[in-house]
């Protein structure tokens with residue numbers, strides 16, 4: 001297989017049983033192709049974060065196989081985890097510093113990444129001087145500064161107010177279109193899943209299994225108004241129905 005046809009991320013028959021005896025995932029098959037943005041929705045405790053931790057290499061599968069073909073993978077979590085004593089620019093440049101990139105280059109790349117998320121004017125600001133939405137933008141800039149082939153998101157916008165959250169969704173789909181990374185995005189918001197993704201995967205309650213896999217055909221770029229169309233409502237309805245059908 002060539003690099004272009006190979007999945008960026010592929011779970012085959014993956015199960016995860018913790019030492020405590022909890023079976024978090026059972027027989028999960030899930031593939032994310034290059035250029036695909038897959039959203040995963042499911043009830044609390046169904047193993048969504050476990051899925052992401054496995055994909056990120058933070059944890060190991062109990063059964064089955066997991067292949068990550070991407071050279072560079074990045075993560076965005078709900079907590080932006082910025083270093084309070086570093087400026088926005090300093091936080092983003094830290095990625096290059098840890099990879100041994102020279103100061104001039106890592107600073108230039110960090111400035112580019114901040115420009116990408118519209119934060120050029122706040123490059124010198126410290127996290128405490130930024131709003132929650134701005135801190136999340138810094139977190140996105142930090143995730144994208146290394147130009148990842150695969151980006152993993154665990155409910156990144158879950159702690160933001162509704163208006164900020166909708167703005168971040170628009171921002172992220174723009175970045176996805178611009179950079180073309182493969183994405184795996186965990187959320188419990190059905191409309192967020194549909195708005196952002198090219199496919200929505202619905203998981204059942206614990207142990208988590210894949211209950212439905214629904215294609216999202218809307219072209220990019222997606223305007224915020226897409227959310228008010230009948231086509232969008234029909235698709236969110238289909239995802240909600242699949243979710244409710246497997247509620248325990």
Ligand SMILES: Nc1ncnc2c1ncn2[C@@H]1O[C@H](COP(=O)(O)OP(=O)(O)O)[C@@H](O)[C@H]1O
Pocket residue numbers: 018019020022023024042043044045046047048049050051206
């Ligand atoms: N490190 C761990 N040790 C034991 N059980 C865990 C661990 N991490 C998660 N679990 C359990 O696995 C299940 C799935 O958790 P998680 O993946 O965090 O769910 P979600 O993100 O969908 O809410 C839960 O029952 C949780 O309590």
Ligand SMILES: [Mg+2]
Pocket residue numbers: 048049050
């Ligand atoms: Mg979780």
